[in-house]
Amino acid sequence: MTQNDLLNLNYSCIDSARENMTRLLEERDANYSLPQPLYNDPYLFRIDMEEVFQKEWLFVGMSSEIPTKGDYFTVEIGQNPVLIVRAADGSVNAFHNTCRHRGSRICLEHRGKVANLVCPYHQWTYDTKGNLLFAGTEMGDGFDMKQHGLKAAQCKVAGGFIFICLSDQAPENDFEEFLATLEEYMEPYDVDNTKLAVESNMYEKANWKLVIENNRECYHCAGSHPELLNTLLEWDDTNDPRAPQDFLDYYATQAAAWDAENIPHQHKSFGHRNRIVRMPLKQGTEVMTIDGSQGCTKLLGRIKNRQLGSMRILHLPNSWNHMQSDHFIVFRVLPISAQESLVTTKWFVHKDAVEGVDYDPERLRQVWDATNDQDRVLGEENQRGINSLSYQPGPYSTTYEFGVINFLDWYSQSVLSTISSFSKTK
The missing domain is CATH 3.90.380.10 (Naphthalene 1,2-dioxygenase Alpha Subunit; Chain A, domain 1)
Incomplete structure (x- = not known):
């Protein structure tokens, strides 16, 4: 066969x-x-x-787990490693935890703090917004770093709860209404x-x-x-x-x-x-x-x-x-x-x-x-x-x-x- x-x-x-x-x-x-x-x-x-x-939409963690820039935690959704990171502007972002070079996982620890996201395999480096900052001169003059940023997962935060969705077509239905109520009920x-x-x-x-x-x-x-x-x-x-x-x-x-x-x-x-x-x-x-x-x-x-x-x-x-x-x-x-x-x-x-x-x-x-x-x-x-x-x-x-x-x-x-x-x- x-x-x-x-x-x-x-x-x-x-x-x-x-x-x-x-x-x-x-x-x-x-x-x-x-x-x-x-x-x-x-x-x-x-x-x-x-x-x-x-x-x-999946619950993954709480925003207070990553209070400052560069704080992150990781989660495995089946065979999909994902990292959740706090960016410099305070936003919470979710990315597929896989390097755009050869696919290696980038963040290996369950949680930590970084200045930038550096792949341990060949040191490709991304900022906390997922933009590729460094890939080395070995990639040649024609290499476009803008086309090789980290793949994002959809991410929403309400009342301190972080939800992600791995699909580009996330189900909506009444989810936004739930998030608004969650924000209200978690305020105290x-x-x-x-x-x-x-x-x-x-x-x-x-x-x-x-x-x-x-x-x-x-x-x-x-x-x-x-x-x-x-x-x-x-x-x-x-x-x-x-x-x-x-x-x-x-x-x-x-x-x-x-x-x-x-x-x-x-x-x-x-x-x-x-x-x-x-x-x-x-x-x-x-x-x-x-x-x-x-x-x-x-x-x-x-x-x-x-x-x-x-x-x-x-x-x-x-x-x-x-x-x-x-x-x-x-x-x-x-x-x-x-x-x-x-x-x-x-x-x-x-x-x-x-x-x-x-x-x-x-x-x-x-x-x-x-x-x-x-x-x-x-x-x-x-x-x-x-x-x-x-x-x-x-x-x-x-x-x-x-x-x-x-x-x-x-x-x-x-x-x-x-x-x-x-x-x-x-």
Whole structure:
């Protein structure tokens, strides 16, 4: 078999995978888990990467992680290394982390600070706007440096959240409306005056969709998350159909206190993809620490009320977040393979807070370290069971697992839409 034969066979396999995915999504039972191949097949995973993670807006990090010129961090979106850098004019830019000479990665560390971006292979040098500054005289007199700047990825910042899109045709829909609301709801926290206190990275041997599904319900919480339930109320939001009257009364009391400080809290949804809602924590608790007491002596931004609850921010396909009075926590999920995902958790505090004096990083992370590991075990066991010959899709509870149903509806509609667009352009 020739190399061209192998290449054509590969293309044929991918086309077949697209057709198979289309059929599975169109024929799937509503309110049921997905057919097995959508959780473990390498070819369908590749379609997920191409149609979701290379086309959707992805949360990658917070602007306060790169506060000054030349600060950067890197992220891997499948096989696409990307760098996020603060330019001299203060703007946040995203570039494909690959040199325009021979394709080597430029920034090799997870985060750092540079005057310029220098490729370690042959020292091609770019500024923080991606312009090529130096390529050496070896390239000859006719070489046009202006044609060899770094390839940019689309990048938007709102409320301190950095989103990137690897596609030239980024989906809009209601994304701009979500960003405007995010800017408004994040204003009290003054993210520019926060700093990264601690970060964790956890590899989970489970498909990325199983990671998100687990996050979108608390049906499992009572049996799995004792540390988290010291402070967290199980209701997903103020529209949760299970929420009893005593919770609604408690929410109303808390909301009145938030209104007094002009703290936004009304539920805001943007389809199934984006949602913002402020929820109270258990009575008598302040933040998500092991005992519910303060995590940092310094409050964030203009906040004065320690009982601010948790403002939950959902962004599909890869992030959920908890904004609290004295620190906030952001979560990012990135697929590694059909059965492996990377879950990154970051804790932020006021930039003037002193470690060991105002906050203890180990105490900040205690609850979510335990919860993340518990979820890892649940996800991995879920994956192992799904891999069984006996697996068939099972029903979700429309009350306890409505968040999972919403996620899979969004996923199915999004993938079918992009596959259809792809087919029309062939």
